Each structure stands twice: as structure tokens, then as C-alpha cells.
Amino acid sequence: MRYLPLNDADRREMLKTIGAPTIDALFDDVPDDALHPSFELPDHKSEFEVERMLGAMAAKNRAAGAGPFFIGGGAYKHHIPATVDHIIQRSEFLTAYTPYQPEIAQGTLQCLFEFQTQVAALTGMEVANASMYDGSTGCGEAALMARRIKKRGKALLSGGLHPHYAAVTRTALELIGDHVAQAPIDVNASEDLAAMIDDETSCVIVQTPDVFGNVRDLGPVAEAAHEKGALLIAVVTEMVSLGALKSPGEMGADIVVGEGQSIGNALSFGGPYVGLFATRQKYMRQMPGRLCGETVDAEGKRGFVLTLSTREQHIRRDKATSNICTNSGLCALAFTVHMTLLGEAGLRRLAALNHEAACKTADALSAVSGVEVLNTSYFNEFTLRLSKNAGEVVDALAAQDVLAGVPGGRLWPDVPEAENLLIVAATECVTDEDIATFAAKLREAI
């Protein structure tokens, strides 16, 4: 077995040192009839056999880069510079643990400090943590944090919030008996959330650009929330948008949660991704997750450590702000390396390219009869209403190697009016030829 360094001679000698007659003597606390059950599983395989088997599975999937590709809905196909993957595969980052021994983990810690600074800057907030599992779980944690701060039992979710994020938040809150008020699905960003906020509301959760791609002005809802003593939680699932758009912090958000996949992380069928979590300084001690802070060592040299851990499960146990332990360290590193390569200048240009690709795509598709673009504003994603079931259109186009977008029925299977909606994303990876192919195939399918 190529991963196991001990040989039989080692094993015999070690058993002798231990004073155990057999290896199973070390398992003698296990009930006899539970030891050595039978398994319906194969024995070990060589590296090339495994590669062949898994390669065959991979070949049954259609990669985003294999042709015209327009799927978004909370995960986006962006180019990742080669440098990013090289750095995250370095042993020292890849095979390290959570930095519990800071003297020999300054690499990870300084990267986290840079990450926290980048996230705070992008979101327009004062502090950020060292990452969450992903955007959706971050959203649930933000709602729990608002509940701790406000001591109120009701969360209000925008009808433009990604339904998976809404479901995750609902699961987290309803479990402990809280009320979750969900505005109806809101394709045109026309909902009046302010009217739904009451004195029991702990937080209002609004996504921008929303799940339909609309760019939302959070200012008015922030004001309305604050007037009623509630917090505004802003959700951003496409971080590249912040190269073009006002940050949620500028618009009055109290907590910003984001999905960082777009920057540095592969699509990977939904995970691992990296949740971004930022807030105001005054709420710092209510944050979930790890925080990296600056300090000095015994010689007075600057260094970094995990800090404020009295919030956390390993110290505070049942009084912790969250049960989170592992986060998304390596994905946060990928985010940070990519962000460092981009810089503000690169991010702004990348955002402009995305917006341009989306505008071109929308123009080409809206020229197809039976297709209506519903957005008045958008960044790199927008929603179409088709004259027929969007799921069927997506399947028809997929059969011709065009991945057309997310059909409404996939995200809202129980909402009949969503059936004909198609959410289309276009990033810098989309070419003029891709757009033309998409428009032509869509025309045929409708």
C-alpha cells in the first residue's frame, strides 16, 4: 500500500516494544462480535487504475470551459490565473493545519490577515473574519448574529435572495423557533421590504446583485431597517461585481456576507467555496468564525495570531457564537492570491469586461422573438422570460453543447410563474462567438 510507510518487520518490532501479541490485542475494548465485520468493498488499486476509473467519471460531465457557457446563479465561471493554483498547491499551505501554533504558522496567518483586509475593503466594512464555509452558510450565521445583537426573533428575507441562501437561513432559524418572513419572488426588484419590517425584526437580508441579476440600492432598506432597530444584512454572491458597484458598506449594510468563489476558486460542482463575512467594528465580538489579529513576539517583531477566541467553541463551548471550527482556509488563500494579482485596477477592468459581456449577451438574446429581458439594471447576470418552459429550453440547448443558464424551475420548483424564467450569466470568459451561438440555438429552440 503506497501510502503506508510501515512494513511487516516494523510492525512486529513495534508490537514487541508495546508488549502486545497482535494488533488486535490493541482493539480488545471493541465488543468481539463488532470487530472485523464484512464489507462489500473492493481492495486497493494502483494509481493508474484509480486514475482511469475517476477519469471516466469526469469525462461524463460537461466542463464549463468546453463551449458556450452562461450559467451563474451563485457560482460563476471566471478565469483563474495559473499562479493561484500553483501557490495553493504548495505543501506548506496545502498540508498545514489551522494555525494553532503561530510561531510556525505565520505564512497562513499573514495570508489570513491580508484576506481579512481585502474582504473588509471590498465590502466597505470595518472588519472581516477569516472565512466561512461558503456564502450560504455565512448568510445563516449572519442571521444568527443579528439575533444575538438585537435579541429579536424574526428575520425578513428579500424575494431576490438566492433560494438556497433563503433555505439555509430558514433551517438555521426555524430550528430554534424563530420566525422567518420571506417576501415573494421578486423578479423586478420592486418589492417594498420597508413595509414588512416591524419591531420584532432582527434583520433584513437583501442580495445585490440579486438572484435575478438586478442591482439593488440598499440605501432605502438600510434606513428603514435602522429606523425599526433592525440590522441590514447584505448578500453578494458575485464578488467581481464590487469592482463596478458601490459597496454594501457604502449603502448602510451592517453585516455583509459574500460568496468568494468568483475570485480564485474553481466551480467544482458547488464546493469547496469560501464564505466572506464582514461587519462593523462595534459588532466584532459577535462574529462567528476565526479571526486573525496582529501582535508582537517576544522580540517585539510583528506577528499574527488567531484572536478573540473566547467567542469560539473550543473555549466557550455551549456559549460560543457559533459551532464553526474548520473554515475555508485554502479557498481564502486562493481568493487572496487572485485578488493580489488583480489589484483594484485589475478588478475594475475585470468587472467592466463582465458587464460588457452581459450587455452584449442581453442585446443578442432580446432580439430573439419569444424572449424578454426583465431587468432594468444588472451587472453580469440577468433574467429572461421565455415564451415556453425554460427547463425544456435549457435541456434542448445542453444537448447541443450550449449551457444556457439556470431555469427558474430549478431554483423555484414550486413556483409556477418561475417556470419560464431563465437566469443568464456572462463573464469575461464568454466570446462574441459564444453569444452568437447561444442566440442562434435559442431562436431554434423557441
Next chain:
Amino acid sequence: MTMNTQGRPTRANDVMVSNVKTFTGNKALQIEEPLIFEFGDFHGTGVDLPEPEGKTDRLGGLNRQAAVGLPGLSEPETMRHYVRLSQKNYAIDMGPFPLGSCTMKHNPRLNEKIARLPGFADLHPLAPESAAQGALELIDRLAFWLKELTGMPAVAMSPKAGAHGELCGMMAIKAAISARGEGDKRTHVLAPDSAHGTNPATAAQCGFKVDSIPVDSGGRIDHEALVEKLTDEVAGIMVTNPNTCGLFERDIRAIADAIHDVGGYFYCDGANFNAIAGKVKPGDLGVDAMHLNLHKTFSTPHGGGGPGSGPTVFSEALAPFAPVPYVVFEDGAFRLVETRRAAKKTGQCAQSFGRMTAFHGQMGMFVRALVYMKSHGVDGVRQAAEDAVLNANYVLARLKAEMTPAFKDHCMHEALFDDHFLKDTGIETIDFAKAMIDEGFHPMTMYFPLVVHGAMLIEPTESESKRELDLFCDALLSLAKRAKSGDVDAFKAAPVYAPRRRLDETAAARRPVLRWTPPAPAEAAE
């Protein structure tokens, strides 16, 4: 002096100078590195992107006006910055990383290679099912392996990490109790004093009150104390097995029976599954739910703190309450069941408690874990567990010459010591751990579990060779002897050879600085 033909000296000379202060502060291969914000160009970039035409603006008037304030570095600068930082990290690829309860085993590179195949890495989670059949097949295969290895009939794949898996298990328990109409009555969860902090935190996050059960003098759950706490207000018990003292809970079946007898459920924390994978099926022991850490037992990399992956297996009793989404095979194709309503229709997970995360879980980790399992096979998984237990017992047997094991028994996959051997030396567990750093080892888990004074929990895993273990044991024995000989100052000063000396954690917490901020304008104007 010996010279080569160019006159360059080729012999080391014997002049010894200690504590040379360099101009740069660098120490040869250890290079000091500022933050990107301190040397990066705030107008620079390390990517070449085409010029946008800039003809259309449909941003709804919400265009960014303010600067973001992020520097960009060229590719060589970026590379050098992060490579220098990487060299300040210890890692499993460099040497033993014996953090107890963390299972720092070798991360095979085949895992990484396969996870990067475009069919996996470049696959969108909302791609039509017809375009993702291989991915769904992989999830289904991995689910089969996990169910078979644990002897449990169902598994939820979506939890993102171990603690998320715990949450998954406890949510299912909560849902099951509510379905019985006992949600208001069964409000307590039991967990031993020795439990991971995530256990009580998870139970609390589900709205349960947590009652601690003491651990007996042998390091196992005090069965009598447990029985006293069993009432009809108990929703369940959370037990780690093998436990955090590195011992197998001998009374595991009696514990399971006792909790079932009062109508509660048995949650097993599977963090230590590496000790028994391929040897024991938890399903044979009365477990109702258990998470598996793919980043521990199944070799996916820890990445400096994540990502993890925490699939959670369920008994028949809890399976109906498992979360969405899940994969089914129907009419010759794999399909995802993504909502509670859809789950009701399929009949599987008919009372699902809902969704825990966007999309379908940590696919990148699933690929790596399945590659690991296929590579090992069930024979290799069993051998790995045996070697992990053998290595831990070898360390226990060798170190007890100078250090004090917390309990008399042999151990499972990790060896636990207390700080008794340091008594009256003035040296504490943390000093001992920091001295290990200078010897080139990552310290063990310290001060956990809480039931042992000054705990040192060593989990070598199966990835260590005997040669490496012998060096590790020799070094620790020598440190223990030095400690007893009264070399206090050296221990208090350790580490001295790491990129940083001991860091002031108190100062960090008292006045938290969590981000870089630009220097004040007055200074900047200079």
C-alpha cells in the same frame, strides 16, 4: 585553507559568531516579508486583461465611486510574496504533525490531480443533470463507501465540515423529536466533559441545553453518572468514539441501549473514525447519526484551516429527517432531489429538515476522498487504521519512560499524557510544546481534553515511518529529561529557531487589530 582552481575557498572556517544581526532582518532562508498593502502598488495589477469598450452602462446608477484600496502585484512579485510566506509554515509534508484529534495524515497528490480534471473542477453546480452524470455518480459511489464502512443505511453528503456534520446530525434529532410531538419536552442533550468544544456548541445552536457527564478515572464515560441524567427530557447524547482520551468506549452498546430506552438518540462524533475504519462498523454499535471528516480520515488536505467536508450517516430511525439535496438513481440516470417538497414525493427523506448549504456539498473533497478510498481499498483502509493505532501505542510505550500517560490502558489512534512529569519543574505543557518546535516537530494538541491536567494529545497517524517516530520519541524523551534537570529558562524562551518567538496573544485580544489600515495622513504626507 583549501582553494579550488578559481581561488574560491571550499572549506568551512571555524570562526563561530552567534546572534548575528542582519541588515535586512532576514536569516538566510527565512526572509521577512511585509504585507502586500505595505509595498504593493495601489494602481498596479498582475493580470493582463483586454481593454473594455465601455459603451454600455446598465448598473442602475449604483456605480462605484470610492476607491476600493487594494494593491496589485506583478506575477513575479506575487509569487515571491506568497512563496516567502509559505516558508514560515510547518506542514505535514515537512514532518510529523501529531495534533491529537486532528488526524494530520499524508495528503496523496493523486487526489489533487484528479480533483483538477476539468470534468470535476470546471463543472457548475447548476449544470443540467444530463451534463453532470459523472459527478452525481461519484457522489453516489462515495455515499456507498461511507455507508458500507460505517454500516449505516443513509448518508447526507452536503455538510461542509465536521462541525457542520454535527449540526446536521443534531438537526435531524431535533426534527425527529418534534415529529414525535416531543419538541417542547426533550430539551436536553448530554455530552461528556471530554467532548470536543464543537459538541456542546452544536447542541446549543440547535436550541438544546447541554448537560455534562463526568469521565471516570479510566478516561471513559462514567456510566452510573450517565444513567442518573437519563430522563424523558433528554433528546440525545453526543459521544466521541474512540473518545478524546484516545480510548474506545467499552460500554458503547450499553450507552446506546440506555439512551434508546429513554427515547433519545445516539449521536457519535466521528472525528476519530480513522482508528476503526475498516475494523468496526459504528452501525453495529447502536449509533443513530455520525459525521465523518473527509479531511481527517479520508486524507483531503487541511489547507491551513479548511476546507473540510462532513458527510453524516444516519440510522433507519433518523434517515427520513436527513437534509436535502441528495442523489437518487432512477430510470437509468442520476438525479438530484433538491427541495423538501421533492423529497416528500420521492419518499426518501420524506420528513427532511431542509437545506444546510447552497448546492450539493464539498464536491472537490468528495473527489479526493473517493480517490483515497479507491487507492486504499477496504484492505488498505483497515491497514491504515491498524497502523495508526500501532503508531500511537508505540509512541505511548516509548514515551512512558519519561512522560506520564494520563491513563493506564493501551490507546487507540492517539496517546494522551498529562503534565505530571513536569511537576515542580516550573515548566508547563505549553513550554514543552514550544520546545518541540525548535526540535523540528509540530507540537501535539495541548490542554485538550479538558479532563486531563496540562493534557498533551499525540496522534501520529499511519503516515509516520518507524524511523520518523523513533526520532520524534528520542527528541521528546530528551526534552523531558532536560525539563526534569531544571533547564527552565530554555523552555520558557522556546521557540528560538522558528520564524517568530512566542507571540503575545493577550495583547492581540485586548486591542484587536484585524486588518491593515493606511497610515495616518500626516505620516503619509512626509
